[in-house]
Amino acid sequence: MDHERQRARYVAGTEGAPPVPPPGGYRGARRPQGPVQAPPFAPPVATPAASDEPKKPANAIGWIALLGSILFALILLGTLLAGGTDIVYSVTMLALQLIVVAVIVASLFTPRGRMFGAIALVIAILFNVATVGGLSALNSSATGNYDGVKTEEQKHAEAYPGIKGTDSQSVLNQQSLEEVRAEADSLFTAIRDRLTARFGYTWVKVDDEDLRPERNGYGGESMLYEYTSVGWATVEPIEGYDRKLAVMDIVDQVVQEHGLYGLYAFNDPTNSGIDPTMITKLYGSDDPRTQHTWESYTENYPDPLRFYANIYDLSNDSSGNFLAEREAQNARTGEPLEGLQLFVLGSAVLSEDDREEFEQKLTEYPGY
Structure with a gap:
């Protein structure tokens, strides 16, 4: 029983914990003297640093992918600079592109070649057939440099001195550039003198002479020119139907005296054959009495001279739109807003200075 009571004293209400020591502690118990020493412990095991691990070099396929991609990019850029758009899109280039892509993909699946593959x-x-080919096409279109895509035959045709479909012998037989210029000056002088004597008009020069090389029809420029003469205009306006008829009658007389055909009036619906709706759109009305513009033309075919005489009359501009057009033209060229204007065009004319060279070059193009 004593043992049972003693046992119950240890466990009752303490969930199995021993009782606290009695006041003053247990008899004979002593506290340790001096500093408390920590128990010994094992030193940490040194592990090799990551940087000390030997690096493995990239394998061959990684290098091949990188060098192949760089070399292919250089080839594409060289072709771009040469203007060879067709070469960029050729089967050979596409095949090379596929090979490079295949090597790159293979390198990405190898641990040591993945970096170079990326x-x-x-x-x-950045540099493939699609991107570089697009740049090459844009460059060729902007600069007109298609040398890289032309055959030797095409390059030879591009230097043809004449015009495709135009008989070169006819060019040699017709008036030269210098003769057309002299004929234009003679016409202008005669018309100015005649109208000044009759109506007292004064004149002002408008625009400068212009020479533009004609295209030869084979992608190049010929040795022939499109000639635009200086223009002449009356300072005074010309108004009234009867006055306009009188002015144009004198112009018609002069041009026929110089070997040209009689004037052809584009603005006259009875003679031009142009639809009245179009005449109204171009000249303000289908009735010459109320038109703001009269436009007449003649030529000396088979020679290349083409002569134009226009009358602008703002008194027939009811909407004000034609005035705005004339003011814009005046701002560009300084020509009078209204009155009579004269100018000459000459198509496919050859300069006398170029005649010998032109004939020499033609010998290189039999059958053209």
């Missing part, structure tokens, strides 16, 4: 992939994305 770099090669970036290069291939």
Whole structure:
């Protein structure tokens, strides 16, 4: 029983914990003297640093992918500079592109070639048949440089001195550039003198002479020119139907005296054959009495001279739109807003200074 009571004293209400020591502690118990020493412990095991691990070099396929991508990019850029758009899109280039892509993909699946493969992939994305080919096409279109896509025969035709479909012998037989210029000056002088004597008009020169090389029809420029003469205009306006008829009658007389055909009036619906709706749109009305513009033309075919005489009359501009057009033209060229204007065009004319060279070059193009 004593043992049972003693046992119950240890466990009752303490969930199995021993009782606290009695006041003053247990008899004979002593506290340790001096500093408390920590128990010994094992030193940490040194592990090799990551930087001390030997690096493995990239394998061959990684290098091949990188160098192949760089080399292919250089080839594409060289072709771009040469203007060879067709070469960029050729079957050979497409095949090379597929080979480079295949090597790059293979390198990405190898641990040691993955880094170089990723770099090669970036290069291939920036420089490939699609991107460089597009730049090459835009460059050729903007500069007109298609040398890289032309055959030797095409390059030879491009230097043809005449015009495709135009008989070169006819060019040699017709008036030269210098003769057309002299004929234009003679016409202008005669018309100015005649109208000044009759109506007292004064004149001002408008625009400068212009020479533009004619295209030869084979992608190049011929040795022939399109000639635009200086223009002449009356300072005074010309108004009234009867006055306009009188002015044009004198002009018609002069041009026929110089070997040209009689004037052909585009603005006259009875003679031009142009639809009245179009005449109204161009000249303000289908009735010459109320038109703001009269436009007449003649030529000396088979020679190349074409002569134009226009009368602008703002008194027939009811909407004000034609005035705005004339003011814009005046701002560009300084020509009078209204009155009579004269000018000459000469198509496919050859300068006398170029005649010998023209004939020499024609010998290189039999059958053209």
